Amino acid sequence: MAAYTxxxxxxxxxWVASHxxxxxxxxxxxxxxTTAYDQGHVPGAAGWNWTTELCDTLVRDIVPKDKLEDxxxxxxxxxxxxxxxxxxxxxxFAAWAFWQLKIYxxxxxxxxxxxxxxxxxxxxxxSTEKPKFQKATYKASGPDLSxxxxxxxVQTVVQKKSAALVDVRSPQEFTGEILAPPGLPETCQRGGxxxxxxxxxxAKACNDDGxxxxxxxxxxxxxxxxxxxxxxxxxxCRIGERSxxxxxxxxxxxxxxxxxxxxxxxxxxxxxxxxxxxxx
Amino acid sequence: MKPxxxxxxxxxxxxxxVTIETxxxxxxxxxxxANVDPxxxxxxxxxASREEAERQAIEKATRYLAQTRRFPVx
Numbered sequence: 001m002a003a004y005t006x007x008x009x010x011x012x013x014x015w016v017a018s019h020x021x022x023x024x025x026x027x028x029x030x031x032x033x034t035t036a037y038d039q040g041h042v043p044g045a046a047g048w049n050w051t052t053e054l055c056d057t058l059v060r061d062i063v064p065k066d067k068l069e070d071x072x073x074x075x076x077x078x079x080x081x082x083x084x085x086x087x088x089x090x091x092x093f094a095a096w097a098f099w100q101l102k103i104y105x106x107x108x109x110x111x112x113x114x115x116x117x118x119x120x121x122x123x124x125x126x127s128t129e130k131p132k133f134q135k136a137t138y139k140a141s142g143p144d145l146s147x148x149x150x151x152x153x154v155q156t157v158v159q160k161k162s163a164a165l166v167d168v169r170s171p172q173e174f175t176g177e178i179l180a181p182p183g184l185p186e187t188c189q190r191g192g193x194x195x196x197x198x199x200x201x202x203a204k205a206c207n208d209d210g211x212x213x214x215x216x217x218x219x220x221x222x223x224x225x226x227x228x229x230x231x232x233x234x235x236x237c238r239i240g241e242r243s244x245x246x247x248x249x250x251x252x253x254x255x256x257x258x259x260x261x262x263x264x265x266x267x268x269x270x271x272x273x274x275x276x277x278x279x280x
Numbered sequence: 281m282k283p284x285x286x287x288x289x290x291x292x293x294x295x296x297x298v299t300i301e302t303x304x305x306x307x308x309x310x311x312x313x314a315n316v317d318p319x320x321x322x323x324x325x326x327x328a329s330r331e332e333a334e335r336q337a338i339e340k341a342t343r344y345l346a347q348t349r350r351f352p353v354x
Binding site for chain 1: 281282283286288296298301303305306310312313314315317318319320321322323324326341344345347348349350351352353354
């Protein structure tokens with residue numbers, strides 16, 4: 001079995017249990033359900049709220065650079081800190097945070113394989129105490145927009161077929177049977193997918209325990225759909241967090257050089273007046 | 281603290297498969313419900329007992345799921 005292209009980007013739950021409070025290491029939980037952190041978290045872990053701390057709360061955009069610098073500084077993170085992210089839903093928003101940290105040039109970012117799900121299932125220690133951190137100074141670089149796709153680029157890709165578009169939503173969202181995952185609010189006007197996109201749901205990259213599948217299985221999964229490292233790839237979902245997860249897999253586990261996350265995703269495309277939509 | 285009495289199971293609510301995860305931390309039971317596909321947590325509740333936490337979470341989940349519309353395909 002081949003190894004991941006960047007294997008040290010993942011750490012195990014066991015590693016986190018042993019190193020969570022090491023100097024130079026900061027564990028951070030980022031959840032879809034922003035209350036999950038309060039229901040118990042890895043002892044010593046910080047909690048970031050994606051709805052307020054990892055985005056621009058005025059304009060629809062990723063977190064501004066100065067706001068990220070403040071967040072990292074107040075979490076006691078400097079430019080040398082190893083940031084280990086984890087969260088619910090098999091690390092959806094942990095991947096979202098990972099993607100943004102890479103956009104702003106943080107060197108050492110890792111993900112706890114299996115996320116909150118595996119930590120809980122293993123019966124590991126939980127804390128409800130919010131740790132206090134000594135403020136640090138953080139200087140972000142970037143943004144590195146080679147990791148991010150915007151609408152005009154996706155429109156060009158649709159016309160010229162110049163990249164593989166990967167829709168990582170569920171099959172029912174892809175076909176337009178539903179407009180949002182069951183139980184969540186509908187946030188688009190039309191259902192379906194971007195013309196030419198291939199359906200490879202994010203969850204296919206994971207094992208039942210939440211960990212990532214091995215290199216060979218991942219390569220087969222994407223290769224079978226014609227998504228290979230020799231051509232550019234753009235991943236999208238509904239709001240950009242599930243596609244961050246797939247972006248992470250393609251970029252760091254499979255080593256694709258040219259892969260972008262289209263965070264505008266279906267909530268942008270599916271609300272555009274006159275945009276072409278493919279169904280099913 | 282370690283989580284106690286952890287359980288994870290699948291059920292169908294309002295016609296949708298969901299995963300119900302419950303554990304006790306300290307004196308509080310925490311229950312969260314996620315759709316099976318794509319796997320997003322969308323309802324949760326806390327309670328003094330497993331039954332109370334799950335009942336409240338299931339009530340919320342059922343209400344939210346009832347608002348999910350299905351559209352004809354093809």
